[in-house]
Amino acid sequence: MIGLLCTILAHNFVAALGLVNITAELGPRLSPEARIILPNNTAFDRATYRWSTFAEPRFTAVVEVATEEDVAETVKYANEQQFPFLAIGGSHGVTTGLANLHYGIEIWLHRLNWTIISEDGDTATIGGGILVGNLIEALWQKGKYAVTGSCECTSFLGPLLGAGHAVLQGKYGYAMDQLVSLHLVTADGELLDVSASEPDPDLFWALQGAGHNFGIVTSVTTKIYDVPDQGLWAHEDYIYGRDSVENLFETWNQFFPRQPPTVVIVGFILRNVSIDAVNPVLVLSILQENVSRVDSIYTEAFRSVNPISISSGLGTYRDISRWLRFDFNNPVYCTTRNVSALHFPVGLRRWNVTTQRMVYDAFATITAGNSPFNASEFLLEGFPVQGVKAVPEDSTAYPWRGDNLIAYPLLRYHTNMSLDHTAIEVGEGIRRKLLEGSGSEELHSYVNYALGDESPEQIYGYEEWRLEKLKELKKKYDPERRLSFYEPIPI
Ligand SMILES: Cc1cc2nc3c(=O)[nH]c(=O)nc-3n(C[C@H](O)[C@H](O)[C@H](O)COP(=O)(O)OP(=O)(O)OC[C@H]3O[C@@H](n4cnc5c(N)ncnc54)[C@H](O)[C@@H]3O)c2cc1C
Known part of the structure; x- marks a missing residue:
C-alpha cells in the first residue's frame, strides 16, 4: 500500500489521497471482468498510451470496463468523489483541452469491442470501444462493410461522434449518418437508449x-452494407516534385465536378529524402471501388502533371488503410511513441492554387534539413461528397456539409514542450494562409481534427440557432460540465 501511495503521490498529492481507495470503493460495484489499473501496475503504461503526447490528459487510475453497467458505475463513482473522468477508445484524440484533465479516471473502453449483425443483415450492433480495423475485419468475415474512418487504430466511435469522414461517404454519407440508435451513459451515470424518436x-x-x-x-446500432463484387478496390499513386504544385492543384480542381461517389482522392505533402533531398514531395492516391484498374478518365489528367513516379495496385476494401498508411502497424499513424502531433484543419470548397504554393513553401521551410519538425506531413483529403450532401444540413449537429476538402498541416516532433510554441505559431500561420486563400472569413475546423484553440463557432458552426441549440442541450444533459475535455460546448 505504501509503495502504491508513493507511486500515485508522484502523480499528484490530492488525487493520491482520493484515488488510493478506488479499488476498495469502486471495485465491488463493477462486473467481475472489469479491472482497475493503478500506476504501479505494469499495464498502466499500455492503458494510458497516447498516439500524440501533446496536451495529454493525466490519469491516476484506469477502469478497464467490461460492460456498459461498469461505465455507468464508474461515472457515478467519479461524480460522487468529484474526480474528473474521460472515455478512451483509440487514444488518437489530440486537442489542447485534454491537458485540463488532471489526475482523473480513464474509462478504458477497448473491451467493448463486439459486433453483432442483425438477422436481416441490414444493421449491426457494435461495442463502443471497438477499433476501426477490428470492426472492418468482423464485418468483412460476413461479407459486409460499414462507413468508418480510414485509420485502423482509431476507435469507431471517436470519429463517428464528430461526423466520421470515410472513404464510403460518397455512397452513404458520414459514419454518423448511418446511426439507428445508441446506448449512452450520460454525464450523471444514467443509461439511455437514444434514437431519432426516443427519448x-x-x-x-x-x-x-x-x-x-x-x-x-457503450454501443451503437448502425446501418451496414453488402460488400459489392468481392470488395475490389484499385489505386493509382503519384509522387510529384516541387515544380508541379500549381499544375497539380489546378488539375485536382478540374477533377471535382467529375468525381463519382466511388472515387477517393487523398494527398500528403511530406519529406522523402530518397526521392528529393531538398524539397518535400507531394504524394497523391486515387482509389476507386469495383474496378481492377482506376478508370483512365480520372487518372489521365494526373498522369500528365509530370509525376516523378506512378504506381498502381489492386486489392480489396480491407487493404485501403494500409495503402493510406493507416494500418495497425504503421509507425506514423498507429504505433508512434513520445511524439507530439498537432493538426491545424481547414474545410475548403476548392483549392486556391496560389495559396497551395504558399503553404507548400511554408511547409518546406519549417521541415527543412535537420528541423525537429522534418517528419511532419500535410494532409489533403478529397473524399467524395455526394452521400454527405444528400443529408440535410440541419438534420445533424455537424455544420460543414458544404465543404468538399479538408487540408491541414500535421506538425510532428519528438515530444519536447519547448517546441510546442513554434509548432503552434507555424501551424496557425499556415492555417491562416489557407483560410485567406479560401476567400472566406469563417474558419471551418472539423471537431475531430481541431487543435482546441478555435472558437465554438469555428468548430460547431456559425448559424446562431445551431450553437444555441447545442448550448441548451449541454445545459440539460451536462450542466456540471463533466464532459468538458474534448472540444466542450460552452454554456
Ligand atoms: C491517424 C489518424 C487518422 C484519423 N482518421 C480519421 C478518419 O478517417 N475519419 C475521421 O472522421 N477522423 C479521423 N481522425 C480523427 C479522429 O476522429 C479523432 O482523432 C478521434 O478523437 C479519435 O478517437 P479515438 O477514440 O481514437 O481517440 P480517444 O483519444 O480515445 O478519444 C477521443 C475523444 O473521443 C471520446 N470518445 C471516444 N470513444 C467514445 C465513446 N465510445 N463515447 C463517447 N466519447 C468517446 C473520448 O472521450 C475523447 O474525448 C483520425 C485521427 C488520426 C490521428
Missing part, C-alpha cells in the same frame, strides 16, 4: 457531430 430527438441530433459532449457511448 429526445434533439439529443440524437446532438450526438451526430457534437457527440463527445453528451455522454459515453
Whole structure:
C-alpha cells in the first residue's frame, strides 16, 4: 500500500489521497471482468498510451470496463468523489483541452469491442470501444462493410461522434449518418437508449457531430452494407516534385465536378529524402471501388502533371488503410511513441492554387534539413461528397456539409514542450494562409481534427440557432460540465 501511495503521490498529492481507495470503493460495484489499473501496475503504461503526447490528459487510475453497467458505475463513482473522468477508445484524440484533465479516471473502453449483425443483415450492433480495423475485419468475415474512418487504430466511435469522414461517404454519407440508435451513459451515470424518436430527438441530433459532449457511448446500432463484387478496390499513386504544385492543384480542381461517389482522392505533402533531398514531395492516391484498374478518365489528367513516379495496385476494401498508411502497424499513424502531433484543419470548397504554393513553401521551410519538425506531413483529403450532401444540413449537429476538402498541416516532433510554441505559431500561420486563400472569413475546423484553440463557432458552426441549440442541450444533459475535455460546448 505504501509503495502504491508513493507511486500515485508522484502523480499528484490530492488525487493520491482520493484515488488510493478506488479499488476498495469502486471495485465491488463493477462486473467481475472489469479491472482497475493503478500506476504501479505494469499495464498502466499500455492503458494510458497516447498516439500524440501533446496536451495529454493525466490519469491516476484506469477502469478497464467490461460492460456498459461498469461505465455507468464508474461515472457515478467519479461524480460522487468529484474526480474528473474521460472515455478512451483509440487514444488518437489530440486537442489542447485534454491537458485540463488532471489526475482523473480513464474509462478504458477497448473491451467493448463486439459486433453483432442483425438477422436481416441490414444493421449491426457494435461495442463502443471497438477499433476501426477490428470492426472492418468482423464485418468483412460476413461479407459486409460499414462507413468508418480510414485509420485502423482509431476507435469507431471517436470519429463517428464528430461526423466520421470515410472513404464510403460518397455512397452513404458520414459514419454518423448511418446511426439507428445508441446506448449512452450520460454525464450523471444514467443509461439511455437514444434514437431519432426516443427519448429526445434533439439529443440524437446532438450526438451526430457534437457527440463527445453528451455522454459515453457503450454501443451503437448502425446501418451496414453488402460488400459489392468481392470488395475490389484499385489505386493509382503519384509522387510529384516541387515544380508541379500549381499544375497539380489546378488539375485536382478540374477533377471535382467529375468525381463519382466511388472515387477517393487523398494527398500528403511530406519529406522523402530518397526521392528529393531538398524539397518535400507531394504524394497523391486515387482509389476507386469495383474496378481492377482506376478508370483512365480520372487518372489521365494526373498522369500528365509530370509525376516523378506512378504506381498502381489492386486489392480489396480491407487493404485501403494500409495503402493510406493507416494500418495497425504503421509507425506514423498507429504505433508512434513520445511524439507530439498537432493538426491545424481547414474545410475548403476548392483549392486556391496560389495559396497551395504558399503553404507548400511554408511547409518546406519549417521541415527543412535537420528541423525537429522534418517528419511532419500535410494532409489533403478529397473524399467524395455526394452521400454527405444528400443529408440535410440541419438534420445533424455537424455544420460543414458544404465543404468538399479538408487540408491541414500535421506538425510532428519528438515530444519536447519547448517546441510546442513554434509548432503552434507555424501551424496557425499556415492555417491562416489557407483560410485567406479560401476567400472566406469563417474558419471551418472539423471537431475531430481541431487543435482546441478555435472558437465554438469555428468548430460547431456559425448559424446562431445551431450553437444555441447545442448550448441548451449541454445545459440539460451536462450542466456540471463533466464532459468538458474534448472540444466542450460552452454554456
Ligand atoms: C491517424 C489518424 C487518422 C484519423 N482518421 C480519421 C478518419 O478517417 N475519419 C475521421 O472522421 N477522423 C479521423 N481522425 C480523427 C479522429 O476522429 C479523432 O482523432 C478521434 O478523437 C479519435 O478517437 P479515438 O477514440 O481514437 O481517440 P480517444 O483519444 O480515445 O478519444 C477521443 C475523444 O473521443 C471520446 N470518445 C471516444 N470513444 C467514445 C465513446 N465510445 N463515447 C463517447 N466519447 C468517446 C473520448 O472521450 C475523447 O474525448 C483520425 C485521427 C488520426 C490521428
